[in-house]
Every structure is written in structure tokens, then in C-alpha cells.
Amino acid sequence: DTEVTQTPKHLVMGMTNKKSLKCEQHMGHRAMYWYKQKAKKPPELMFVYSYEKLSINESVPSRFSPECPNSSLLNLHLHALQPEDSALYLCASSQSWTENTEAFFGQGTRLTVV
Amino acid sequence: RKEVEQDPGPFNVPEGATVAFNCTYSNSASQSFFWYRQDCRKEPKLLMSVYSSGNEDGRFTAQLNRASQYISLLIRDSKLSDSATYLCVVVTPSYKLIFGSGTRLLVRP
Numbered sequence: 001d002t003e004v005t006q007t008p009k010h011l012v013m014g015m016t017n018k019k020s021l022k023c024e025q026h027m028g029h030r031a032m033y034w035y036k037q038k039a040k041k042p043p044e045l046m047f048v049y050s051y052e053k054l055s056i057n058e059s060v061p062s063r064f065s066p067e068c069p070n071s072s073l074l075n076l077h078l079h080a081l082q083p084e085d086s087a088l089y090l091c092a093s094s095q096s097w098t099e100n101t102e103a104f105f106g107q108g109t110r111l112t113v114v
Numbered sequence: 115r116k117e118v119e120q121d122p123g124p125f126n127v128p129e130g131a132t133v134a135f136n137c138t139y140s141n142s143a144s145q146s147f148f149w150y151r152q153d154c155r156k157e158p159k160l161l162m163s164v165y166s167s168g169n170e171d172g173r174f175t176a177q178l179n180r181a182s183q184y185i186s187l188l189i190r191d192s193k194l195s196d197s198a199t200y201l202c203v204v205v206t207p208s209y210k211l212i213f214g215s216g217t218r219l220l221v222r223p
Contacts, residue, residue: 018128042213043158043201043213044200044213045211045212048210056209058210088155089159090157093213101146101209101211102148102160102163103160103207103211104166105158106157108157113149
């Protein structure tokens with residue numbers, strides 16, 4: 001069973017809505033990640049947090065806003081999304097960002113923008 | 115050239131067969147390598163890390179060839195339950211975990 005928990009599992013939102021995706025891990029990992037996965041495509045890296053600080057932003061549009069309130073929690077705030085943002089959003093964590101980088105994934109949030 | 119490339123397959127093999135997947139990467143200074151398995155509409159699950167000396171876990175063997183910049187995954191005695199998409203992951207020198215496009219495996223009875 002995954003030890004990375006994501007909520008909600010499914011989300012439908014309108015283009016004018018504001019919503020948040022949540023991710024939690026209790027493995028003591030210090031690196032956390034957001035990935036986006038479209039159907040039949042591999043996961044694409046969006047953001048990396050290391051020790052609660054944003055370390056990588058893969059030129060993600062500002063309508064996606066990540067937040068890491070503490071070492072166990074990672075949020076992704078969504079605002080004014082487009083239908084093409086519909087995808088599976090995966091959170092992952094690893095022991096560290098630069099060493100022991102085996103990443104463990106949550107079950108994902110399947111997002112539909114209408 | 116993509117950072118990480120895989121043959122998309124599908125590989126359609128009978129139960130009991132041996133099947134091998136390769137994955138090539140473009141940056142020779144890449145740090146770490148992994149194989150993940152992803153079932154339809156599920157999250158990727160870590161299958162195994164890939165070490166320079168090669169490593170084996172039951173029916174699965176992973177190898178790294180730094181000179182030719184590829185990693186491989188060998189599955190022996192394929193089971194129906196091995197049917198999935200196999201994704202290689204490369205950690206770049208800037209510590210980005212980059213996925214290959216995945217290779218789909220179908221094991222038939």
C-alpha cells in the first residue's frame with residue numbers, strides 16, 4: 001500500500017473555480033514532487049520541494065501554485081485552469097532530493113476541468 | 115533528442131517467456147536510474163533501482179551500461195500479472211527525475 005496519500009481522488013472543476021490538491025506522507029521524506037500525467041503519456045515533472053523549499057519549477061503556468069506547509073504536506077493550488085489541464089496529478093516523495101532518490105507515488109488526483 | 119527514450123511496444127509474449135526492455139538516456143552525467151511499473155489508471159510503483167553492478171530481484175534483472183548510456187530490464191518466466199507499462203526513470207545531473215515514455219507489456223495465456 002502506498003504511504004503517500006492524495007486527496008481528493010477525483011475532482012471536477014470549472015474554469016473559474018479555485019481548488020486545491022493535497023498530498024501527505026509520513027515516511028520522513030524530505031523531498032516532495034508534483035507530476036502531471038496525461039493519458040497514454042509518462043508523468044511530467046512540475047515541481048520539486050526539498051526541505052520545504054521550492055527547488056525546481058519546470059516552467060509551470062502560474063495558474064498552478066504549489067505550497068509546502070511542512071515536511072509532510074504538499075499542496076497544489078489551482079485557479080483559472082483550462083480544459084487541457086485535465087490530467088492525473090501525482091504526488092511523490094523521496095528520502096532526499098539529491099541522494100536516495102527512490103520516489104514513491106500517491107494514487108493521484110484525477111482532475112477534469114470543464 | 116529526448117532525455118530518456120524507450121521502445122513503446124507493445125511487447126506481446128506468452129506466459130513463461132523471457133522479455134527484455136531497454137531505455138536510453140542522453141546525459142552521460144545522469145545520477146541514478148530506476149524501473150517503475152504502472153498499471154492502467156494507477157500510479158507508478160517502484161520496481162527496482164538500477165546499480166552499476168547490475169541487480170536482480172526474483173525474476174527481474176536490471177542492468178546499467180554507462181558507456182552506451184542505456185539501462186535494461188529483463189523479466190524471466192513472465193506471468194499474466196506482469197502485464198503493465200514499464201517506465202524507466204533517470205535522475206539528471208540537476209536532480210530531476212525524468213520518465214521515459216514507457217514500454218507496454220502484454221502477457222497472454
